[in-house]
Amino acid sequence: MPAPVELDPSAGPLAFFGSELRKCRKNVGWSQEQLADRIRFSPSLVGFIERAQRPPSRDFVERCDEALGANGELLRLWPLISREASPRWFREWLDIEQEAHTLRTWQPLLVPGLLQTEEYARAVLRGEPGVTDEQAEKAVQARLERQIILSRSNPPMFWVVLDEGVLHRPIGGRDVMRRQLERLSEMAESPRIAVQVVPLALGATTGLLGGFVIAQLSGSPDTVYLESAGDGQVTDRSENVEALHVRYDAIRAEAHPQHVSIELIRKAAKTWT
Structure with a gap:
């Protein structure tokens, strides 16, 4: 042996x-x-x-x-x-997410999965049409397991930009939202996690076209995951990656600085008390 x-x-x-x-x-x-x-x-x-x-x-x-x-x-x-709880089209992204040294995401509607509380994730996943409670629970657990990458010895740098509307969308009720926003502000204290908020007062922005994640891997081209109402898309085509880098930079330029963003999140959490 x-x-x-x-x-x-x-x-x-x-x-x-x-x-x-x-x-x-x-x-x-x-x-x-x-x-x-x-x-x-x-x-x-x-x-x-x-x-x-x-x-x-x-x-x-x-x-x-x-x-x-x-x-x-x-x-x-x-x-x-097994990744059995994840759609087949998403499993490729799970491997990329595990290997990435940097993740950049824009989320106009929801807190990103890597920062969701169990209750918030459950409320989101149970809202999908045709999903049974058992399927939703498997998906919740799979989502929580993904979060392991943020607590490992070499976590990726995670840059998050959210629309301010995410802080006020009533997902799961008042208690769920309060705990989620408290968790978000706590996670933003990590030196490996940066959270910025795009002010709602801006109105229409480039980011309203949809959420996405850009993953940077050592020795490999950047890869992106684009969210959609149906199947998401994972691609490393240079023209797509470059376009999303430009879009991400434009969105982030409109966001509040991190210290202002964290204060907004904390204030929003109190409104759900």
Whole structure:
């Protein structure tokens, strides 16, 4: 059996799961062979999965969770691994988001998913037509798991520009909005997160054409994700990327400075009390 390898849990979903599995196994004092015997999988497979060299099946995750008495802590990571809760067209973006060293986003309607509270995300996702409660809950958990990238040891720089209308759109009710805006102002205190607000008084702006995210990756061309009412679009076509860079700069030029924006967010939170 190969010697244990210390994984960086922030290296990706498989590394994070492998790290959590090893932690749970060691908490009960079992070897890889003992765990393998109880879940009826091979010790080599347990080793491969703990070292993030092979993805686990849902059956494997369920058996480990039960055998180790993890009370669902391992199973809750399944959406992160399988991406089953995310539309197929969005899964490409999830990989890009994980690898990006810088993310820039413009959001004219909603708080971006990476900064949403669980209650706010649930209110947004349950509002989609034809979505069952079970589907919405899976999507909520998948969205929350994405937020891991902001708390890892090497988080991306996240530049956020919001329309002021986002602060006043009643998503989920007063308590949900208050907690969401309090969370937003707290997150904006991070040196890796910048939040600016475009004043509502400007009226029509370039940004009303829709939200988007620009991802910068080391050694790769910038990639953008454009939101739409149906399927989103992920592209690294230079003409699209350049056009969105120009649009983002134009929108950001109209936004309040960060310290003014944070004060606006705090004031808006109080209006929902």
